[in-house]
Amino acid sequence: MGNRQIQAIQLERGMNPETCMACGSSKFSIDPTSSERFCLVQCAGCGVGFTKPKPTREDLEKHYSQTYYGPENVKFLPVLEKIVIWMAKRRARWIDKRIRPRSRVLEIGCGRGVLLEALSHLGHECHGTERSDLAATRAQRIVGIKVYTDPLEQCGLRENYFDVVILWHVLEHLENPVPTLTHISNLLGPHGILIIEVPNVWSWQARLTGKHWFHLDIQRHLYHFSAQGLNKLLERNGFLIIKITTFSWEQCPFGALQSFLNCLGLQPQTFYKLLKRELSLPFSSKLFHYSLAGLSFLPATLLAGLESLAGRGGVIRVITQKQSAH
Secondary structure, eight states: OOHHHHHHHHHHHOSSOOOOTTTOOOOEEEOTTOOSSOEEEEETTTOOEEEESOOOHHHHHHHTSHHHHOGGGOOSOHHHHHHHHHHHHHHHHHHHTTSOTTOEEEEETOTTOHHHHHHHHTTOEEEEEOSOHHHHHHHHTSTTEEEEOSOGGGSOOOTTOEEEEEEESOGGGOSOHHHHHHHHHHHEEEEEEEEEEEEBTTSHHHHHHGGGOTTTOTTTOSEEBOHHHHHHHHHHTTEEEEEEEOOOTTTHHHHHHHHHHHHTTSSTTHHHHHHTTOOOOOHHHHHHHHHHHHHHHHHHHHHHHHHHHTTOOSEEEEEEEEOOOO
16 A cells, blocks of 8 residues: 555545544554555454545446346346345345244345345335346336335335345445434334345455455445444444344355455456356356366365354344334
8 A cells, every 4th residue: 555545545534534433433544455546444443444535426337337237137147147046035035034924124225136026925025225227127027026216315215114124235335324224223113123244354255365355346345344343333323233143155155266266366356257247258268267266166165164153254144123212
């Protein structure tokens, strides 16, 4: 990290740093996972980080293009797409076991609506918000699901109406999470449930691979969370932690695998882009990348399991409950 970048951060934020939104600390440091263009400024108290300089709206629009969601809302290769749908159904069953029957569910940032569709089939009343028209198109075609494309505060949703709100790999994308959490609290009924999953910036795979970590995604992720920091943020905003885990079959093994491959000096996220059909490579190049991924799968899965056992898995999954006003 060059002096010029550090000076730019100091000028942008002022010589006296702002306080951490999670724990209130005013001590920050530059995290080693920082990239050439963006850096991760991390709270010394709880580990919550934020991207500086903040990406411009033009930067964000470029990184949320059609390639991000996939052509015709089919994100991956056909076989993998079926696995993704199966994983969403599996996730829906996991959620279903932890909420009341026929709950009113709101997913913020619902994307193509695959999770809401699965929850709807399990008997829940499902609503979603999705700012991207590209992604919302498919979700809006699902029978029985209401999808809004306006900002959350402008959707006209009823207060105290929902039993469950879901933020699945969305909190890290928000420009300011605190007002969103306040609004979620207003939308939830008494003892309503908030379910969140985010990448874990203190995971072993993040610490081992640094700026090559797959889930860093510093061009899109405006905030970066540790388990301690997320816990403090939620408690500070009126939510009681019920359960916290750091493993996901969907995210952790693949995150470790692609991070390993990134460390080899290959073009970043090449294997992931092949799975998304973003790259057109000769057969020999595809064979090379698929073979390398195959060889890396076992050690990546082993790391994902071990880090999770140590409480330092690649993601943080939290179930919280809205606390009653005293």
